[in-house]
Amino acid sequence: MKIHTQILAAAFSLSLAAAPAYAEEEIKLTKPVMSAASQVGGSLYVTYVAAWIQAVTEKFPGLSITQEPGGSSQNVVLVSTGETDFGITASSQAYLGYYGKEWAKGVEYKNIAGLHPAFPTYMTIVTLADSKIKTFEDLAGAELAVGVPGGGSDVIAREISAHFDVVPARFINASWEDTGGLLRDGLADAVLYIAGHPAGFLQEQEVSNDLRFISLSEEQIESFLGAHPYYAPVELKAGTYKVLDDKFSTIGQMNFMIGSPDLPDDFVTALLDGVYSRVDLLERAHPNFSETRVENVRGIPVPLHPAAKRYYEERGIEVREAPAPAN
Incomplete structure (x- = not known):
């Protein structure tokens, strides 16, 4: 363009x-x-x-x-x-x-x-509400969509996976335009996305599907930030997505x-x-x-x-x- x-x-x-x-x-x-x-x-x-x-x-x-x-x-x-x-x-x-x-x-x-x-960006890990993935640890062995190679989501997904030794079966690299379809069609178990919100592809998904946001504990956030000082603790505002009735604490960057x-x-x-x-x-x-x-x-x-x-x-x-x- x-x-x-x-x-x-x-x-x-x-x-x-x-x-x-x-x-x-x-x-x-x-x-x-x-x-x-x-x-x-x-x-x-x-x-x-x-x-x-x-x-x-x-x-x-x-x-x-x-x-x-x-x-x-x-x-x-x-x-x-x-x-x-x-x-x-x-x-x-x-x-x-x-x-x-x-x-x-x-x-x-x-x-x-x-x-x-x-x-600023806010890291979110999102899956469908009926998914078996309910905690961060459940991502072990899952198919995780992380955006384009070398992008912010791809980088932090690999960092956080290595830090906590929670290893997906595969990191799926695809454009965000395609990622929503992968999640909807069961070709990805979850999406890790760090960027501004609301994201268009997630808004499109919640029109016809209930979503689940996977949270990290306060201790997990502090542990990760201690090893990666270029990130920061951030809070996504309540109401950013339909399922978020309260603020969502997560990791972010500028x-x-x-x-x-x-x-x-x-x-x-x-x-x-x-x-x-x-x-x-x-x-x-x-x-x-x-x-x-x-x-x-x-x-x-x-x-x-x-x-x-x-x-x-x-x-x-x-x-x-x-x-x-x-x-």
Whole structure:
């Protein structure tokens, strides 16, 4: 999918004590066409990046941004190698890729910089209400659908399986557009999905099927987070799905936008101003996108672009990095 938007804008100058002011001269673009990697169809990444492109290009005259397919870990590679200018990723894949761990297989993809938070994700394990799977431990020997290879759901499914030694018979990789059908038709016993909610494919399922959400105990959540510091405890709101009468405690992470550390400082500052000034546009695309808030930058576990770091610090926002993994 390719998106081209051109809207005239003025350059951005930062003021600590007041709202941002605009200079009359234009910010010079390094190139007129840029690209942003998202994911395949059916993902909130595609929806977010489409709205994000509109918000960003409203700030710059003559700029077009194309949306390209990818995935959480793939986008780290694409940005680090210069194949795309921007990408959306999740805290786990970015952290592991930056330090060359697990999926990165020793290759450190350090030519990336955090720009801003996008939206948090919530891990859910879902099956049909009449399934024999009632606890997390029941996933041992099951057919578990986990989305596209290398995506956020695929990664955390394998991490959590290994951590608790609860091993499915098979991890099924498929698009989210196909996953609902796999669950409905009995070709998958359960689905592990970490992303924004409500998810369209789950909403479609609950129209004709009763669902069951598999929970983790507080002790299990604490144990997993102790070994994986790039995740966080989160709560899915009651009513997100018909079966959820109360809040649902689970594990989550932050999705965020990355770019090259070499992007010009004034361009990054203006980009951030453009995004944060159009959160209303993002929220119209999906309610979870309202979480594109400056304070959520704490969920980004890799170094920020220098201009982004200044942007948040000048607004009194704490900037943190997750500790490097032990060797």
